[in-house]
Amino acid sequence: MASGLRRFASLFAGLIAAAAVSGAARGGDVAPDAAPKPAPTPAPAKPRPVNFAREVRPILSDSCFACHGPDDKQRKAKLRLDVHEGVLAKLESGDAAVVPGKVDDSSLAFRIETDDAEMLMPPKSSGKTLTPQQIDVLKRWIAEGAHWGEHWAFEPPVQAAPPAPDAANKGWARTPIDRFLLARIEAEGLKPSREAEPTTLLRRAYLDLTGLPPTPADSDAFLADAAKGLDAAYEKVVDRLLDSPRYGEHMARFWLDAARYGDTHGLHLDNFREMWPYRDWVVNAFNANKPFDQFIVEQLAGDLLPNPTHDQVIATGFNRCHVSTSEGGSIEEEVYVRNVVDQVDTNSTVFLGLTVGCARCHDHKYDPVRQKDYYQLFAFFNNIDGPALDGNISKWAPIVKVPSAEQTAALKAADAKLADLRGKLAAEAAKAVAAYDPKVDEGQSEVVQRGDFVWLDDAPPAGSTPQGDGEFVSKPDHPVLTGKAALRIEAAGLKQKIFEIAGPKLKVGEGDSFFTYVFIDPLKPPKEIMLQWRVAGAWSHRAFWGENVIPWGKDGTTERTRIGDLPASGSWVRIEVAAKTLGLAPGTVIDGWAFTQHDGAAYWDKAGLSTWTPQEGQTYGSLTAWVRARSADGGMGLADPIKAIVKKPRAGRTDDERKQLLAAFVVENGWTTGRSIFEPLLQQIAKTDAERKAVDDAISTTLVFRERVGEPKPAFLLNRGEYDQRRDKVGRATPAFLPPLPPGSSVDRLGLARWLVAPNHPLTARVAVNRFWLHVFGTGIVKTAEDFGSQGEPPSHPELLDWLAVQFRDEGWDVKRFVKRMVMSAAYRQTSQTSAESLAKDPDNRLLSRGPRFRLDAETLRDQAFFVSGMLVERVGGPSVKPPQPAGLWEAVAYTGSNTARFTADTGAEKVHRRSMYTFWKRTSPPPQMTTLDAPSRESCQVRRERTNTPLQALLLLNEPQYVEASRVLAERTLREAKPAPEERLRYMFRLATARQPDARDLAELSAALQDLSAHYAKQPEAAKALIEGGEFKPDAKFDPSELAAWTMIGNILLNLDEVVTKG
Structure with a gap:
């Protein structure tokens, strides 16, 4: 295989480049006939008023807050610029930083543009320098009256009416989303792009809603429906995809990054952790379209809901996904604090969109998060019922069992059988009790004797x-x-x-x-x-x-x-x-x-x-003798209630307790009827009990959150975040700059969860819709999805963000409805082809003047290759699986005592060809097929994946054994299913990979490559054999190895085309 790839490296590079250029004309960046035209010189426009939240506050936050912000311990010159009264306050010199309407009297205006290096602000030592444009904004703001406003994200969202489009583009907008976007596009002097080709739109929707491409049959059905009406056909497809179980798997993948889900503890030995039932809960929640507010509440506090269901308790695994350890020398309280810190930081990032970690040690330098606020949040999570150290075991308490349907049925059957057997035993015991002569106990003592x-x-x-x-x-x-x-x-x-x-x-x-x-x-x-x-x-x-x-x-x-x-x-x-x-x-x-x-x-x-000790098989002539003997061994083997009665003095036993003792005695001792009556029943009970135990022991478990019984553990402000430097005791409360808990709320995790989804909360709905937008359009309306604070990037379309947040909340936090709204929009349905002018003005497509186009995520790339080839095993849920990976990776980071020290790949297509989200995730050595393509390690919360472009990624897609296997299985599928003519086979394979029909240029280039490859492998049969062997599916012996190798390389080329590895 390797020699074949080297031999044709230049051919493939040229072919892929040519295909990419061909694809660009259909869905790339620049249309070939779109040369820019010189724009007329606009008339000077009157400057619009400065917007404090969008223009002024970001400058102050980035350049001034480190020394003049919320952190009073770091504040210089007693000047505070993060609050309005601080900006207007008199300084020690008698001046004020800002005098509204009077630039010349404002020391801030003087200090930001003085030539005196000692007076200049920000100082050179800070590494910050204001641009002329920023200086102009600040001076204009002062001149206009220095109007103030809180940071935009901390104000409740207000739903403005969608703006009316210009007459020229009035017919383009399909949804309110489009009207907000169009207003900005038009303001920038641009125009929206035309609608994408139907097959391009279909593939885009399939990938965004299920993570898998359409089949040729799916495409044919859509095109047939589209001939009767494209809009209705497209909506029909969207509804069907939202109802597919693949939808929940795809959506869950993003959430698991945020939840920092993994299959190992993540530190030191990094041992196995059984956590997959939580992962499956997330999949099922998205498929069931669980309202997002309920989705949040159950994960934060499902165990505290009234009469919680088993699933609601499993949901609390969200707060147990953090890394853990049991390393020798670890201090229990130190690790405990670190665990809770992770929970605070994760919940703040995932639900509030804030980075609060700074406040663990001191007041936040940029956002109004005090250290006290941090530890008041800490107090909500500071009461878990379980050890801080994981014990290097998978069942790290608290846990719940998660039986399968088969296990539940087996336990139910065993319980019914045991009830029947115990009923028969009780009936026989009753007979023996009735025949017992109490006179045999007369004069006997229960005092234990040798x-x-x-x-x-x-x-x-x-x-x-x-x-x-x-x-x-x-x-x-x-x-x-x-x-x-x-x-x-x-x-x-x-x-x-x-x-x-x-x-x-x-x-x-x-x-x-x-x-x-x-x-x-x-x-x-x-x-x-x-x-x-x-x-x-x-x-x-x-x-x-x-x-x-x-x-x-x-x-x-x-x-x-x-x-x-x-x-x-x-x-x-x-x-x-x-x-x-x-x-x-x-x-x-x-x-x-x-x-x-x-x-x-x-x-x-x-x-x-x-x-003194009762022996096996020993019999006793009376109840008293038996009690005496069983007292000697502490009632070993007896049921707890009987054991307790045995330990009581004879005079202290009730009549009912004496009857219970007598029943236990006659069964164990075989009084009057002999053990021959009881022994068969006892043996059957023991056998059934053992069978039940074997089923019960095999049941999977998952980590959950559970409160300690009694008074909550007290929380303290920790000096510089050190676990052993407790300062003031703190109670549970929400950050002071956000709304308080609603009156009557429980002051616990359930109260906190309900506070997050309260109608007046300014962040939760914004953060949620922004993240869904990110997954569909490639970039959030707020690009820094993890940071809505003053150091985050402001929203590109603030009115749209607020409109979406309010709509999402008021429509019942309906995720599927929200996702459908996005993919039904004209903005989403645009072609990704664009003009040079649009590319120059909007290189990152922040205005969405063209359709979203970006490289697919790691999991989608692998799943797509498996799906197109026909070897993807689609089974929802279950324990994680271990597909093959390069040797030695786990060993390189492992301790010898770890139960994940050595990697052993699973076998069988039902495991190694599963969707990528089910791949076993060892956090100290995540699957390299994923991390090479920018998947996070999941050692900590991550809500936004970066997208890099490296040679290693291309090498992986070309050479990784499972991708090569997918290429070969795709070749076999083509040879088996397509018409035998080479051109028909090329058409079939091309359509499987791209979801569209190839054009003449595509066919010409692929035909030439096929001829060269066929000639090469005909001369190199050993190279052909080396290429097609390997993988879970063995090559079909009915195909000529040289022919199969040539078609395998064609499949490899197609799976690496730019239009296949990107969402076009």
């Missing part, structure tokens, strides 16, 4: 596997201690009887001892007897009596402990060994016991554990 748990008596223990020598013998021919039989071992040398326990095991408790009874044959006494115990499959605990002749274990250790001499012969002797002596700690489980002897004969009977 007792002998007999494990071996008369026969091998239940579930054990006997091995070795020895047999059970009975009376009267042999001595038996109790019962019917005893174990006899006779040895000449070393013999032993081993019991490996598969059934109930022995559990060691505090202070326990092992015991057994032994009868030494007086005629054949052994030299040594030994007891051995196995733990976790290892025989490493031994005790012996008599001579030291059995060669196992190390003397003086728990592997071989001498207890004493051989017991007396001719009678039964109890021998006992403390578990502690054998090195067996409480809680140890014994899974084997061996009786060993050297020479002679001995009988063994009644072996077990002298213990």
Whole structure:
């Protein structure tokens, strides 16, 4: 593949350049027949009055506020220029900075143009210099009376009537949007552009509303409808696209940048974080057209809504998307403060369009955000119920489970089955309770006592596997201690009887001892007897009596402990060994016991554990005995309510509690009816419970916000933002320069969220509509979408911004209606072709005298390539996927202990060919296919992506393996679906990629390239094979590799055409 690309590099460069020029005539920047004409010299116009908000305040903010603004700690000469009274106040010299109407008496006018370097303002050391035009604006403002106004963004929007267009362009405007834009276009001496070609408009709408291009079938249907009426056909398409699930996926992508969504914690180990259910909530919210005010409220405070739904709680993941850490040495409170700071900064940028971070350490230098305002906002988020450190785990509390439909159904079925089984168990227990004779409890005490748990008596223990020598013998021919039989071992040398326990095991408790009874044959006494115990499959605990002749274990250790001499012969002797002596700690489980002897004969009977601890399979003759035993082990394994009753003194139990105890006793102990009745039910319950647990454990979780119970955590103003330098205590409140919380509001996150969407709020609706405008037109009405403050760029069309904000708010915050209004406008429907005059006057298209044209975002480029080729897997939602990427990127930034230290690509088209928004996002190493094309890392909030133009981007689109795979699959699709003539195939492939029919020049250039490529790969079969192999879809064996390689390169060329990688 690489050699083929190098061989034809110059050919492709020339072809792409030629195609771009061809595209420019249809939708590029300059029309070939649009030479500029000399404009007549206009008559001198009377200067219009200076607009303070748009012209004066930006100058003061940029050049003066650093020293004479809101920050009183940095203020010089006691002069304040950010408030009107400060501008008019007398200085220490007796002068005033501004005397309205008197330029010569205003020290500001003198200081901004003096030749005295020591008097000049701003001083040279500031790096700021006023232009002659700025000086003229300030002097004219003073002369006109120095009228004041607050910063435009902090005043409530007022909806002005759309201006009437000039007669010449009266028919152009389709919507109020167009009338506002047209007034500015006409004022600049320009004209709007003609409407784009129908196929261009169709592709533009598809990309803007779904992030995917139209198919040829979509284009054919639209053109057929357009023949009957273009406007109706276009509106029909727009409505259909807004109803498509692709719409929500596309819109969510922008929001996830703002929410700083990622699949990892983002710092230090950067471990996996399960957060995708929040991402899916955003997709579903846009598809459902959730009103934007509700969209905001649920993300800020869904958990505080009355009776919140599961989805409303998931929505609060917005405030948990910040980066986190659990690095060794981290200080909990320091990290806690950093987390809350991120939440304050993100909410301020996303909803207020303000950069408030400066106020963490001091009063803002340019905007009226005091440090106190910052920490009053901080107080709203300062009460999360969970640790600050993420613990390097995915389930960083607080979390909620998010079961799939299948998991929900499985849990429901398991619960129904368990209810049925427990009902049957309760019925059997009731029978046993009715048969219980309370007389057996008479005279018994519940005081816990040590007792002998007999494990071996008369026969091998239940579930054990006997091995070795020895047999059970009975009376009267042999001595038996109790019962019917005893174990006899006779040895000449070393013999032993081993019991490996598969059934109930022995559990060691505090202070326990092992015991057994032994009868030494007086005629054949052994030299040594030994007891051995196995733990976790290892025989490493031994005790012996008599001579030291059995060669196992190390003397003086728990592997071989001498207890004493051989017991007396001719009678039964109890021998006992403390578990502690054998090195067996409480809680140890014994899974084997061996009786060993050297020479002679001995009988063994009644072996077990002298213990306080109830053992597996142990039965009790009365309720009292059972309670006594279960008190000893703290009620281990019992349900919490029964455990609590067990711990109560007998006299303190109610009749109902005694009945509950009795029911638990008969089930566990098998009283009267025997365990054979209960055991099958208990086994089924245990099995079903385990199955339910397996389903429950597999359920995904997502991080959410939840308030601590009790009094809110106090918040303090932090000196210079340091977590451990608390100053004044602060309460929750909104910034003083904005409206207060409405009367009766709750003073919490829910109150804050509702304040944001209150009708009198000056920022939220403006910020929202500006961001939607940015996504459709390429640049916001306020270019600095992240900063509506005094350092941000003022709106290009302030009246339009306010009209849109009010309309959006008054129409119920209806996002789809707002998006439709934009794409139905004449401004949106213009061709992007323009004249040299228009390009000179409006190079960045801020006036929108032509249609929007810019390079597609990273995700759209990749999704488009997959979609056009036919390999895109369209499934909405679910866990993130890992398509292939260059090796070693994760490793380069990873700590060895991280669970994202190594990248392993997923396999299967259903994962690696998903839409790009589902790609796994490791924040310390985001997907390079995205970041190369300007996607942010999402380590912090970003509401506006920059668009760069680098050689690396072109190289990625040409060479990245998945793009090459898409080119090859596109080639296979063309060879499979198009008519066999080369020109027909070129037409088909061209239309798939561009959504339009190729013209003669396009076909001629592509035909020439196909001939050269076919000849090249016919001579280079290995290069052809190298090009077409690789990727998830293997090449179709029915196609000749050389032919497929040539068509793959044609697909690669088309997917890299300027008109394909841009929205034209």
